[in-house]
Amino acid sequence: MITLYLAEDQSMLNSALTQLLELEDDLHVVGSAVDGINAWQELQELQPDVAILDIEMPGITGLDVADRLASSQLATKVIVLTTFAQRRYFERAVKPNVAGYLLKDSPSDDLIDAIRAVMTGRTIYAPELVTNMLSAGTTRNYLSAIFSKLGVHNRLEAIRVAKANQWL
Known part of the structure; x- marks a missing residue:
């Protein structure tokens, strides 16, 4: 309860x-x-x-x-x-x-x-x-950092990596 x-x-x-x-x-x-x-x-x-x-x-x-x-x-x-x-x-x-x-x-x-x-x-x-x-610049900065850590160049590639690792 x-x-x-x-x-x-x-x-x-x-x-x-x-x-x-x-x-x-x-x-x-x-x-x-x-x-x-x-x-x-x-x-x-x-x-x-x-x-x-x-x-x-x-x-x-x-x-x-x-x-x-x-x-x-x-x-x-x-x-x-x-x-x-x-x-x-x-x-x-x-x-x-x-x-x-x-x-x-x-x-x-x-x-x-x-x-x-x-x-x-x-x-x-x-x-x-x-x-x-979040401003647009802050969002862009976060996305850039994520892409760099994942070794990808865009959102679609990031989604593929996330799915392949079963994060999504």
């Missing part, structure tokens, strides 16, 4: 998400809050497996809560769930080792899949956020 804590300042969304998550056989919401201060206090006490945090909340932000969790070395993994696809929020979220960063307009199955994925050690970020972080 994966224990969850939900911090979302919109009461209706908080209740709806709690009910939705409770429908899953392997998920259990152990607590929730509509502000960051109560979330932080209860997270220290409950120590759930995963905390799902909104960014903008009264008191302290979800990112502040994530920072505190990271510095206190609690084992709780953090998934940020927000409407903000802003670079500055995403960059700040990555610093305290946030395990997931999803947008609220994502399908609910994405959140459920992300919870299970972060419990296996994976990191899940909304594709829109990663795309915003």
Whole structure:
């Protein structure tokens, strides 16, 4: 059973998400809050497996809560769930080792899949956020480095090498 804590300042969304998550056989919401201060206090006490945090909340932000969790070395993994696809929020979220960063307009199955994925050690970020972080030049640089390491000249050759090595 994966224990969850939900911090979302919109009461209706908080209740709806709690009910939705409770429908899953392997998920259990152990607590929730509509502000960051109560979330932080209860997270220290409950120590759930995963905390799902909104960014903008009264008191302290979800990112502040994530920072505190990271510095206190609690084992709780953090998934940020927000409407903000802003670079500055995403960059700040990555610093305290946030395990997931999803947008609220994502399908609910994405959140459920992300919870299970972060419990296996994976990191899940909304594709829109990663795309915003990388410029065309950075992408080109990464591709060049990959091609060089694989000893290939283009994407098609890289895919062939990956398939031959059963990486895909």
